[in-house]
Amino acid sequence: MKTKVKYMWVVVFVVSISIAGLNGVDATHDYYGPCGKHDIEKEAQKLAPCTYAAKYRRAPVSERCCAIIEKKLNNPDCLCAILKTRTAYDAGVRPEVAVTIPKRCNIAVRPVGHKCGGFPFV
Known part of the structure; x- marks a missing residue:
């Protein structure tokens, strides 16, 4: 039994x-999230060269940062999600400043007006 x-x-x-x-x-x-099958926190770490420029509006933007941002602009929703990660927050990134980086890099094709957490890209 x-x-x-x-x-x-x-x-x-x-x-x-x-x-x-x-x-x-x-x-x-x-x-998949807004960045496809990529880990969003790891994607945020790739933006390390942009940290200073994403904190301060008048800070110079490095060429390396501009190159990274230009690639990320192919998917602005992914870029917005990256700006809202814990990694970006811990680094002191300010989304309202970070959305100005494409213009400061003189990137011709950028998502002008695309909202990123209430902040439009310029």
């Missing part, structure tokens, strides 16, 4: 794990 009960619990456990795997746990691979 004890063997049958143990066997039944093993079967119930295996079936429930299988159902969970098929119905929900495995489906999370389809979700």
Whole structure:
């Protein structure tokens, strides 16, 4: 009798794990955020050359920063999400200043007027 009960619990456990795997746990691979399948905190770390320029409106913007921002402007929603990360916050990035970087870099194709947390790109 004890063997049958143990066997039944093993079967119930295996079936429930299988159902969970098929119905929900495995489906999370389809979700991507505004930056696709890239880790948004790691993307924020890539903007380290822009930290000083993203804190102070009158700070000079390095060529390296401009090159990075120009690439990120292909997806302005991703850039906005990066500006709202914990990494950016901890670095002292001010989103209202960071949205001015594309203009300060003289990037011709930029999302003028695109809202980023209430702050429009200029």
